[in-house]
Amino acid sequence: MDDKLKEFLKNLPKIDEILILLEKDGVSGEFPRNVVVGTSRSLVGEMRDAIVASKGKTPRLLSTQKAAEEVKKRLLKLREFSLKKVVNATGIILHTNLGRAPLSERAIERIVAVSRGYSNLEFNLEKGKRGIRYDHVRKILCSISGAEDAVIVNNNAAAVLLVLNTLSKEKEAIVSRGELIEIGGEFRIPEVMEKSGAILREVGTTNRTHLSDYENAIDTTTGLILKVHTSNFRTVGFTEEIGLSELVKIGNKKGIPVVNDLGSGCFVALEKYGFEPEPTVQEALATGVDVVTFSGDKLLGGPQAGIILGRKKALEAIEKNPLNRALRIDKLTLAALEATVQEYLNIDGAINNIRSLRALTEQQGDVKKRAEKLLSLVEKIAPEGFSFNLKEGMSLAGGGSLPTQEIPTVLLAVNSERISSGRLEKKLRLLEVPIISRIYEDEILFDLRTIDEDEFGLIEAGLKSLSEDI
């Protein structure tokens, strides 16, 4: 180690001296001693790493005083919430990074009501003995979808894992090459299959898979046929895909269960609202398929969950699988899911009360009215040098749902003479209630399709605080 490096390391602030300053300040009394010491140690550790990495060039070092201030900042930050509300101005309705579906009012009320005290989560009130958590949603899910039985787990990835593990462990799961997809966040169908213990048997090619490909693959080692809804991309051109009902026919003939991972399962036929037809959960089940799985927080518009519907025989085995104990849904989610599914007893009500469905189906004219209202509000409080105007554009469903289908929308374009759009985007993102926007052609855009009127106040307050800041 050269002398300069040694010299720098010798001059690092001493933990004890930082602690004395923090004590004088009074802040160390507000936190457990190990937290104060640990935070100081990690700051000094970072500085040591920076010195070593600087390889003798002058590193940026903090004085003991500045180091104590930094530790104090970090300590106070521990009390702030990290997970918080943001305004989604991106126009991506089911934005996986922004928490996918916002919950309906009723779903939120149910979470509060059920979690504040005790609940009958696993207690059968009529019989006065142990009950089953899935029973709270089993009946309603079955009556809406036409399924014989239902099991709910943590998310759809867990649902696929559990179904494959139950029905195809150490057996072949036949799946078309065109459906071996990756879903954001590193969920790859082949990898989940491997973890489940199922043996992947790929058939067909990327763009074309024939009925005979499936038939020829079936033998004594077959556990199931899996059909994955390629919900986040489309193959176009010279393609062939075998429909679910044909697979069910083969499955029935050979006595092999057929499973459909629907991804973004929806109870509402969205073609009424101008979308290309997507199979609904009811349609998938009507083919006689043994098992359907889908997410709770994609098009359904509820909490994160994996919903497994289908035939009693398969579902009973799935429910009894010990792996289910590790993947089961918790009471808060169950409370929100029950309320969400109840909305579908009245489709118009569901479209109205479930924000993601409302955003998907709202007429552009109504989005425009909201945009005009926001425009007049922000013009009144506009920081100096800012200008606003409305534009037409396109929103996306997101969450791997309805790919390639753009939804006409209205955008509020924000321009500033005083700050670049890149810096403005960051400042908006770091507001007390962050506004997540997009930049297009060097302009900040707020997509009104994903902004509710009750969030206008937050945008006003955010822009106001910016004007003090730039």
Ligand SMILES: *Cc1c(COP(=O)(O)O)cnc(C)c1O
């Ligand atoms: C989204 C998706 C999943 C994963 O669902 P999560 O609820 O995010 O775990 C699995 N399969 C398909 C086809 C999907 O679209």
